[in-house]
Amino acid sequence: MTENQAAERQLLRRQCLAARALLSPTERAALSRQIVDSVMRLPVFQEKNSVFIYCSYQSEVETWDLIRRCLAAGKTVCVPLTQPAQSRMSAVVITNPALDLIPGYKGIPEPDFAAPLRFLPPSQIEAAVIPGAVFDRAGNRLGYGGGYYDRFLSGAAAQALRIGLAFSRQVADHLPALPHDVPMDVLVTEQEVFSWPRARAT
Numbered sequence: 001m002t003e004n005q006a007a008e009r010q011l012l013r014r015q016c017l018a019a020r021a022l023l024s025p026t027e028r029a030a031l032s033r034q035i036v037d038s039v040m041r042l043p044v045f046q047e048k049n050s051v052f053i054y055c056s057y058q059s060e061v062e063t064w065d066l067i068r069r070c071l072a073a074g075k076t077v078c079v080p081l082t083q084p085a086q087s088r089m090s091a092v093v094i095t096n097p098a099l100d101l102i103p104g105y106k107g108i109p110e111p112d113f114a115a116p117l118r119f120l121p122p123s124q125i126e127a128a129v130i131p132g133a134v135f136d137r138a139g140n141r142l143g144y145g146g147g148y149y150d151r152f153l154s155g156a157a158a159q160a161l162r163i164g165l166a167f168s169r170q171v172a173d174h175l176p177a178l179p180h181d182v183p184m185d186v187l188v189t190e191q192e193v194f195s196w197p198r199a200r201a202t
Contacts, residue, residue, distance in 0.1 A: 005176045012172055013133045013142055019169040020059045028167075032062035034190040035165055037113050039129070040069055042186070042193070044161060046128040050076045052091050052160065055101060055109040060131045061165040067097050078120045082148060091125060091157075093118040110174045122157035129163050130184070136175035139183040139196040153182040161185050168192070 005099055023031070039045055051070055056063040070077050078091040082105035092111040094100040104110025111117055134142040141164055143149055153162055164184040168191045177183070187194040 005178070008176050009142055012175060013145075015133045016170045016172070017059075020167055023059065023167065029062060030057055031167055031190040032056075033065065035061050035167075036063070036066045036069070038188050038190075038193055039066060039165070041161065042163075042188075044186070045163065048075070050078070050120065050124055050126045052078050052080070052120075052125045052128040052157070054129060055097075056131070057108045058128045061167060063129065064097060066129065067094075071095065076120070078125065079109075079111065080148075080152075080183070081113070081117070082108070083157065083199045084126050087127050087148075087151070089152050091120045093120050098159065122152065122155070123159065125126055125157050125160040127163060128153060128157060128160040129165060132164055132166060132170070134170055134172055134175055135164050135184065135187050136172045136177075137194065138177075139185070139187065139194070140175040140177040141180060141184055142175055142181070145181070147180070150180055154180070156181050161187065165189075 002166045053063050053067050053070065076093060078093045081092045082089045084105060094111060100111055101109040102112045132141045132143050134158055153160065162182065162185045164187040166187065166189050168189040171189060175197050183196065185196060
């Protein structure tokens with residue numbers, strides 16, 4: 001990565017996160033509902049039974065309604081459990097987000113490591129709903145700098161349909177992507193649904 005690429009990525013991340021943070025809680029909730037409605041209408045999402053969904057934190061697109069609706073639809077829902085000592089994340093099945101989650105890594109809601117946990121093998125995840133700082137119109141994603149999702153989605157969960165959620169103010173025309181950046185298959189904002197079909201091995 002060149003110095004110019006690093007500087008451009010950092011500037012985009014800072015600008016988009018600042019723009020996202022300007023949304024009031026009321027605005028964020030309303031736009032999140034629009035985004036979740038769009039996700040639930042996606043035929044490619046409706047057909048998936050095992051879904052991995054991030055637990056929204058601070059100014060991210062809110063996912064609690066998406067989790068509840070997927071559970072009500074009979075889907076198997078798993079959420080991230082970050083394991084910083086191993087620089088990786090695992091997928092843990094939940095059935096009641098109000099009871100199953102506590103503040104975890106960096107305050108993000110996560111399953112309680114002290115409780116009995118049901119881990120879902122990443123290879124069984126059919127769709128993964130992913131947050132990010134910046135996305136572009138080619139499907140590239142810039143996260144928060146830890147690389148957890150990139151490692152997860154390029155490793156054992158490589159088969160999962162990757163669905164990014166973002167507010168429209170987080171979408172850039174171009175993002176200087178790096179080889180380790182895992183692109184999205186779908187991006188859903190309150191204004192648009194982008195899709196980049198991935199060639200899959202048969």
